[in-house]
Amino acid sequence: MDDIVVFLFTHMKRFLYRLNVPFQDTDMAGVVHYTRVLGYIELAEHACLDELGIAVISSEGGLPKVRVECDYSYPLRFRDEVLVALTLGEVGERSMSWGFVVSVGDRVCAEGEMVTAYVDSAGRGEVIPASWRSLLSE
Numbered sequence: 001m002d003d004i005v006v007f008l009f010t011h012m013k014r015f016l017y018r019l020n021v022p023f024q025d026t027d028m029a030g031v032v033h034y035t036r037v038l039g040y041i042e043l044a045e046h047a048c049l050d051e052l053g054i055a056v057i058s059s060e061g062g063l064p065k066v067r068v069e070c071d072y073s074y075p076l077r078f079r080d081e082v083l084v085a086l087t088l089g090e091v092g093e094r095s096m097s098w099g100f101v102v103s104v105g106d107r108v109c110a111e112g113e114m115v116t117a118y119v120d121s122a123g124r125g126e127v128i129p130a131s132w133r134s135l136l137s138e
Contacts, residue, residue: 013088015051017044021080032076037110038068041100044084045116052135061120066095070112080104091136094118094125 017040025036042065046056049063056063076082082104089097095117102110118128128136 015044015048015086015088017047017084017086019043019082019084021076021078021082023078026078030078032078032080034070034072037072037076037102038070040082040084040102041070041086041114044086044100045098045114048086054132054135059121061118061126063116063118064123065114066117067115068112069114070110072110074104074107074109076102076104076109082109088136089113091128091133093127096128096136 019040021032025032025039027033049056082102085101085103087099089099095115097113097115099113100111101108118126118132120126
């Protein structure tokens with residue numbers, strides 16, 4: 001499997017991101033630290049936004065996380081072939097919500113949701129640009 005394979009399903013508002021767990025993300029037992037799992041989810045989100053032509057960060061502002069909830073049910077290990085499935089939920093005036101499922105094969109390892117806000121370069125909440133809203137809601 002390639003290190004990263006990306007598929008975008010805009011008609012479902014679902015995005016799939018694949019990766020193999022690198023050794024550097026594991027402890028001495030070969031288990032991935034929980035914070036790295038959140039990093040995989042963020043990599044998937046950034047790949048999705050890149051695919052849509054939406055800048056995660058620019059001189060105008062960015063899209064930080066303002067809320068993350070995650071339930072971990074099974075550990076990820078070195079060399080696991082991981083699939084992160086993102087589902088775009090509500091796109092509000094200033095934020096958007098995402099659901100996610102992290103799995104290896106048919107085993108769910110983590111799932112939850114996150115909220116990303118749009119902020120200006122000073123970190124103040126701003127309205128998501130209309131052009132982005134259009135891309136996100138297609």
